[in-house]
Amino acid sequence: MAEQLPEHPEFLWENSEPKSSYDVVIVGGGGHGLATAYYLAAHHGITNVAVLERGWLAGGNMARNTAIIRSNYLWDESAHLYERSLSMWEQLPEELDYDFLFSQRGVLNLAHTLGDVRESVRRVEANRLNGVDAEWLTPEEVKEVCPILNIGEDIRYPVMGATYQPRAGIAKHDHVAWALARRAAELGVDLIQNCEVTGFLKDGERVVGVETSRGRIHAGKVGLCAAGHSSMVAELAGLPLPIQSHPLQALVSELFEPVHPTVVMSNHVHVYVSQAHKGELVMGAGIDQYVGYGQRGAFHIIEEQMAAAVELFPIFARAHVLRTWGGVVDTTFDASPIISKTPIDQLYVNCGWGTGGFKGTPAAGYTFAHTIAHDEPHPLNAPFSLERFETGFLIDEHGAAAVAH
């Protein structure tokens, strides 16, 4: 009988056994950890690298996000970082030789109040100065881009216009992870799953390795990419982080014919919607307000999100929710990430991406790999240091980006 079974599919990477020592150990095998390993190997020639993942590769927020990619951030530092990320997304399918369905279908960020309108127009102008494609659309122009949107004036939060970034879009997040994992593995990176970091080996104020559930691993350098669990991992090394972890929820409907041609986000009513390639309507909500690691949130958050979605898109009223889920997001107090050296030598941290880490995957990997390889930040991530919380040079994206990514 056995010979009648189909061949196993070709595996994209080897499941490595941990070696006793590596030049660089990356803690966390999500999108950012895999991207960091890929860029270390591809751009810096550092291939003696292990990615340690407590669970399975890309099983955390990389599998739970709403896959939105955009770069229309207000402040210069953010615009530069996310715009680099977007331009890298444009190259990556070819670079990784993997079609992960990157679809530049544009993003609309709706304005529902006069305050929204002013903030949006300001952001459009700021984006243009930073070379980010951005337009301000009237309600009628919004309707042309997304015909199913209700632009009537008789709804609770009428659409008063929107910013539009045509180059924004979505990608298939699991394929992105597989693409990065495959290429990183080809370049010699060890991808080690079911391997939880339980402690750090230190020589004075220097990290020299990690204790794991699969034994001791020595490391020249250690980079943390643990997202919602960054605080827990960093604490093992004696490093406090200005992070609060919250549940963030999303949901999908059953499959539909293509009805939704773009990505629509509304910070004001806390919903963002796109339609996946397969046909599900994909919606994200805001974070639950409390600290939480349960990978689940409260139903009233979903309820509010659906109410907002149905008002904006009346045709969604008959759609059914197929499933909902939650992730654990690492938020900072200025809603910007930390990609930084730390007070502990040879220990580096990439965290605080909060609700918007997926779009930043290439730039996070690129700049974090640079920071680790050179022991100093790339100009793109220099402002995103841990020290900014002491110097006061915060990158306050709360108004422009915090609610919805």
Next chain:
Amino acid sequence: MMLIPCPHCGPRNENEFTYGGQAQVAYPDDPHALDDAAWARYLFYRDNTKGLFAERWMHATGCGKWFDAVRHTTTYEFHEVRRVGRMLETESTPGKGPHT
């Protein structure tokens, strides 16, 4: 939705409450004595506990009062709630209570 045991009103739905983060973070006695690192620690660094976590809640659409709770951040179970300033209520002099 969590059922939160307000120490004044009894169990109420979570969406009646506002969250206040970590409990018992004292304002520095002498802020001017702190260096930048210590001030940053006060402003931006909070415990981010996975497990039992002491935190503040405010019953916004009920009594409007802040209280402290001990909640498990993975199971979301409330283990304990206590009124803010209960000691002060018995020991304070008139006009110097916790809410003045």
